[in-house]
Amino acid sequence: MKLIELEDNTGIKNIHCLYSSLGEAIESNAEIVLDFRNVRRIDLAVAQVLIAAIRRAHGAGRIIKLQKVNDTIREQLVICGILK
Amino acid sequence: MIDNAVRDVFLEESKELLDTLDSDIVRLETSPDQDVMNRVFRSVHTLKGGSGIAGYDQVYEFTHGLENLLDLVRKGETQINAAMITLLLRSLDWIRQAVAAADGEECDIAVKEALQRDINACIGEVSAVKAGGTHDEKPRIIVPGKTDAHGNRYYHIRCAFNEDIFLRGIDPLMIMEDLRRLGTFIQRKINKKDVPNFDSLDPEKCYFSWEVVLKTEHTIEKVYEVFLFVHDDNDIVIRDITENYDPDSADARIAEKRIGEILLGKGVITENELNDVLNEQDQKNAKLGDLVVSKGYATEKDVEHALVDQEKIKKKIETGTVRVDTAKLDNLLNLLGEIVIGQSAISRLADDMSEEQSFMLKNALYGMERTTREFQEQLMSIRMIPIGPSFEQFRRFVRDVSHSLNKEIYLEIEGQDTELDKTVIERISDPLKHMIRNAIDHGIESPETRAGAGKPKSGKITLRAYHQEGNVFIEVSDDGGGIDRKEVRAKAEALGLVKHGEEIADAKLLQFLFLPGFSTTSQVGELSGRGVGMDVVKNNIESLRGSVEIETREKIGTTFRVKLPLTLAIIEGMLIRVGKSIFILPMLSIVESIRPRKEDVQTVEKKGELIRVRGEYAPLVRLYEIFGIESEHHNPWESLVVIVESAGVRLGIMIDELVGQQQIVIKSLDTAITNSRSVSGAAILGNGQVALILDVHGLLSEIMS
Numbered sequence: 001m002k003l004i005e006l007e008d009n010t011g012i013k014n015i016h017c018l019y020s021s022l023g024e025a026i027e028s029n030a031e032i033v034l035d036f037r038n039v040r041r042i043d044l045a046v047a048q049v050l051i052a053a054i055r056r057a058h059g060a061g062r063i064i065k066l067q068k069v070n071d072t073i074r075e076q077l078v079i080c081g082i083l084k
Numbered sequence: 085m086i087d088n089a090v091r092d093v094f095l096e097e098s099k100e101l102l103d104t105l106d107s108d109i110v111r112l113e114t115s116p117d118q119d120v121m122n123r124v125f126r127s128v129h130t131l132k133g134g135s136g137i138a139g140y141d142q143v144y145e146f147t148h149g150l151e152n153l154l155d156l157v158r159k160g161e162t163q164i165n166a167a168m169i170t171l172l173l174r175s176l177d178w179i180r181q182a183v184a185a186a187d188g189e190e191c192d193i194a195v196k197e198a199l200q201r202d203i204n205a206c207i208g209e210v211s212a213v214k215a216g217g218t219h220d221e222k223p224r225i226i227v228p229g230k231t232d233a234h235g236n237r238y239y240h241i242r243c244a245f246n247e248d249i250f251l252r253g254i255d256p257l258m259i260m261e262d263l264r265r266l267g268t269f270i271q272r273k274i275n276k277k278d279v280p281n282f283d284s285l286d287p288e289k290c291y292f293s294w295e296v297v298l299k300t301e302h303t304i305e306k307v308y309e310v311f312l313f314v315h316d317d318n319d320i321v322i323r324d325i326t327e328n329y330d331p332d333s334a335d336a337r338i339a340e341k342r343i344g345e346i347l348l349g350k351g352v353i354t355e356n357e358l359n360d361v362l363n364e365q366d367q368k369n370a371k372l373g374d375l376v377v378s379k380g381y382a383t384e385k386d387v388e389h390a391l392v393d394q395e396k397i398k399k400k401i402e403t404g405t406v407r408v409d410t411a412k413l414d415n416l417l418n419l420l421g422e423i424v425i426g427q428s429a430i431s432r433l434a435d436d437m438s439e440e441q442s443f444m445l446k447n448a449l450y451g452m453e454r455t456t457r458e459f460q461e462q463l464m465s466i467r468m469i470p471i472g473p474s475f476e477q478f479r480r481f482v483r484d485v486s487h488s489l490n491k492e493i494y495l496e497i498e499g500q501d502t503e504l505d506k507t508v509i510e511r512i513s514d515p516l517k518h519m520i521r522n523a524i525d526h527g528i529e530s531p532e533t534r535a536g537a538g539k540p541k542s543g544k545i546t547l548r549a550y551h552q553e554g555n556v557f558i559e560v561s562d563d564g565g566g567i568d569r570k571e572v573r574a575k576a577e578a579l580g581l582v583k584h585g586e587e588i589a590d591a592k593l594l595q596f597l598f599l600p601g602f603s604t605t606s607q608v609g610e611l612s613g614r615g616v617g618m619d620v621v622k623n624n625i626e627s628l629r630g631s632v633e634i635e636t637r638e639k640i641g642t643t644f645r646v647k648l649p650l651t652l653a654i655i656e657g658m659l660i661r662v663g664k665s666i667f668i669l670p671m672l673s674i675v676e677s678i679r680p681r682k683e684d685v686q687t688v689e690k691k692g693e694l695i696r697v698r699g700e701y702a703p704l705v706r707l708y709e710i711f712g713i714e715s716e717h718h719n720p721w722e723s724l725v726v727i728v729e730s731a732g733v734r735l736g737i738m739i740d741e742l743v744g745q746q747q748i749v750i751k752s753l754d755t756a757i758t759n760s761r762s763v764s765g766a767a768i769l770g771n772g773q774v775a776l777i778l779d780v781h782g783l784l785s786e787i788m789s
């Protein structure tokens with residue numbers, strides 16, 4: 001399992017870090033889990049990277065699990081169409 | 085790295101925002117205006133967003149409080165006053181300091197905390213008044229739109245954001261969350277398909293857009309407020325659809341409404357007609373444009389125009405502006421200069437070829453020169469910026485300085501759209517500041533003196549810019565007491581610059597004010613009067629190939645008029661030959677060239693040689709004498725005379741030959757090479773020869789003196 005723990009300040013400022021981590025995780029064949037326990041909210045840059053990553057993982061027949069998502073982020077993911 | 089890129093963008097943007105805020109806040113003091121107030125609020129909000137993104141947490145926190153206070157003013161819940169203006173301006177100073185502070189360095193926390201206390205006190209006062217209900221509340225006029233039976237309104241909102249919106253410190257997701265808090269998204273279409281595949285994704289770009297139907301109790305005004313900071317620059321369309329909202333069919337129609345919206349917006353079709361065709365479209369699966377034409381609601385031309393408009397909207401999203409480092413523009417200009425020199429060299433080589441080859445090569449060069457000229461014009465137009473923002477920064481300066489001297493002075497700005505090379509604007513700022521400071525300190529009288537002289541208590545300084553004869557003129561005028569010529573003369577006599585009883589022209593007398601150490605003020609003030617500064621002002625202006633003159637009228641006021649070239653880099657020049665030397669005259673200075681008759685040349689005692697041109701006499705200059713060089717001709721009637729003009733004064737320059745006209749890339753000369761005011765620079769010609777560029781204004785000044 002490849003666990004990626006997001007930092008509290010994950011956003012446009014350090015979006016390349018998340019992008020690289022996800023890129024590496026997708027390359028490996030491990031299960032990908034994104035842990036949001038430290039994150040209060042995300043921005044659209046993060047949401048876009050998630051959408052592209054989920055799409056890519058899905059194409060490879062794999063899924064990305066999101067865990068410890070708080071209500072704020074859940075609502076944000078719904079607005080972005082990532083969660084129903 | 086994103087951090088550095090974001091930080092750089094914020095640093096540049098914050099400087100512009102703070103300058104604009106300075107000027108807008110001072111403007112609010114004299115003329116409270118809702119548009120200016122909204123702009124101030126937006127600027128502070130943008131500062132807040134940018135500082136948060138760039139990691140300036142203290143600025144973020146501070147601007148948050150400031151924004152709250154401004155929001156109360158904006159909503160009319162409190163009124164702006166002089167104390168609040170001062171508080172706002174001091175807050176800007178702190179933000180400026182905090183932004184400028186090096187990484188990790190703490191800025192003055194005590195100042196910040198004191199300001200925050202004052203801001204909170206202002207906010208607290210408003211809240212207390214509101215709670216007590218004792219203030220003179222101005223009811224805001226809101227025209228409520230129609231609602232359904234349950235008091236709900238329905239808005240169709242389409243929002244597509246620019247690609248670079250993240251770098252501007254704005255998070256569209258936050259906006260959508262704010263929108264969501266107003267009610268419920270009962271229809272939602274998220275255009276995720278524009279988000280590229282993972283490998284080709286640029287995480288710093290925004291690809292998202294939404295189309296939603298919002299069910300809410302709020303008015304459309306409230307919905308617009310959510311998009312306040314992005315409405316102008318992004319594709320945001322909000323439409324009240326309460327009357328025609330049909331929950332069953334809305335979703336399917338969202339994507340197709342664009343053309344319909346455009347036609348509706350232009351008044352070509354009515355709302356009912358739009359709904360009619362949308363319903364039919366659902367049944368027939370036809371294009372909306374075809375349907376409105378077939379039903380006779382619009383002509384084919386209307387639809388074509390709407391399609392063009394739609395395309396424009398798309399382009400507006402796709403294009404935008406790019407920030408470019410000015411050093412890159414300078415490099416481009418230098419490279420272009422080298423191309424121009426290269427072209428001249430090729431042109432010279434062509435002269436040595438056979439007639440046929442020379443003709444062919446010069447023909448090809450002609451086309452290339454045309455492109456180069458166009459390239460140069462485009463490049464120069466990029467460098468040209470309006471002088472307005474530079475003028476605006478002086479509003480704050482005038483307020484601060486005049487307050488410190490207990491004077492009431494307001495700044496009037498004219499010609500803010502006048503465009504000038506960015507470098508010139510940057511370098512003229514300090515001299516202008518000095519002239520304004522002088523006008524405040526020495527020019528404009530105290531309120532009591534003014535009242536005694538029957539003038540309004542408030543003085544006025546006018547900053548004016550305009551184009552004339554290929555130059556830019558900037559004037560700093562005041563309506564003060566004017567310069568006392570007797571005092572200037574007395575000082576000049578004391579310094580031995582002019583003899584007692586000697587006649588001296590007014591313009592020349594006033595030019596003494598630009599000499600080092602020359603001050604007529606008996607009191608040395610904190611601001612001016614030390615005789616240091618005006619000489620620096622003049623030197624700075626002359627280093628820009630400009631000039632400055634003074635016009636003054638007793639009791640009426642004084643005007644400093646600065647003349648500047650549009651650009652510092654390239655001029656259109658006329659190559660002239662004297663003996664074996666080549667000189668360059670700026671084309672803008674040339675009036676005509678003549679071969680004078682012997683009887684038109686006269687020598688007048690104390691005035692030197694004069695030449696009569698069309699009934700008027702102008703001084704005649706022999707360049708070979710000034711520069712100590714050889715000349716083919718020594719009699720003016722055997723040579724050519726070029727008539728040039730500067731500041732309305734004409735001058736005849738004796739030369740051997742007019743070589744030709746060409747673009748000249750100016751290379752500056754070290755003062756060690758020449759201190760002559762007659763020379764403004766040099767240029768490298770196609771054959772590698774160096775030619776001096778003559779400064780007609782300087783030439784005239786040297787002759788007159």
